[in-house]
Amino acid sequence: MTRSQKLNSLNKLVEELSAFNHPETYHREFWEWRQKAMRRLSLIFGNPSLQLNHFISTKYVKPSLSMYNAYYGDPDLEKKQLKEITERFANLLSSLAEEIPDESEPTSGPNPKEVVKNVFISHSSKDHLLAKEVTILLEAMGVPSSQIFNSSMAGYGVKPGEKWPESLHSAMSSDGVVISLISSDYNKSAVCLCEMGAAWILAKTYYPIVIPPLTFRKIKGVLPTIHGIEITNSLWWSELKERLEQIFSLTPIPVAIWEGKKKDILERIEKLLPEK
Secondary structure: OOOOHHHHHHHHHHHOOOOOOOOEEEEEHHHHOOOOHHHHHHHHHOOHHHHHHHHOOOOOOOOOOOHOOOOOOOHHHHHHHHHHHHHHHHHHHHHHHHOOOOOOOOOOOOHHHHHHEEEEEOHHHHHHHHHHHHHHHHHOOOOOHHEEEEOOOOOOOOOOOOOOOHHHHHHOOOOOEEEEEHHHHHHOHHHHHHHHHHHHOOEEEEEEEEEEOHHHHHHHOOHOOOEEHHHHHHHHHHHHHHHHHHHHOOOOHHHHHHHHHHHHHHHHHHHOOOOO
């Protein structure tokens, strides 16, 4: 695209934001718009790029009339919240327009040294069914099977002829994303806790996921300094999908397809959890 085309593309995104004036349909419409915006920013600035990172890290929340009324008793606060969110993204895109490079300047493209090679799923052998569902969830995001390391599934772990220590170190290297499924069994396993420590040292990107009834307050070691999430948190999995799309330069899966698959997988995960 020429610089003029890139500017027009950004301006259209800003114009589309003005249509989000109905809180009832905001979440679905804004989610689809955000996916489109990420694809356009990838084309304009490259992936990865500082501009795309800035956009992805910009927070948005779903307005909730009942929540705001409960605290403030003001029915207009929902619309104010929606206006604030759209203005935040409109201002961001307008500022990014000034950073579009001249046509003679190359845009930043992916650096092979920064491309993540694996997603390593650290888990207790007793949680192998949960690890399998997380693997399926990652594949639903578009992560290639060849880049997922799950020692409990055939074809996803140590390959024939490879040594376990070297394979483990490679999978959890600084080029890798590590997801720890931290359950009560995980927290009692010396091997798992060693993997957790290795992830803290080796991995560039680390996501600890707690398995109920365990809570983060009960976890010892390095985790008090790391923000984690509960495995059934649906919104967080969608946020991880966006992050992995950026890291792996994946083509975003359509929202409707992703949400349907995610719902089915999380329902199966719920059934695997111990009764409260």
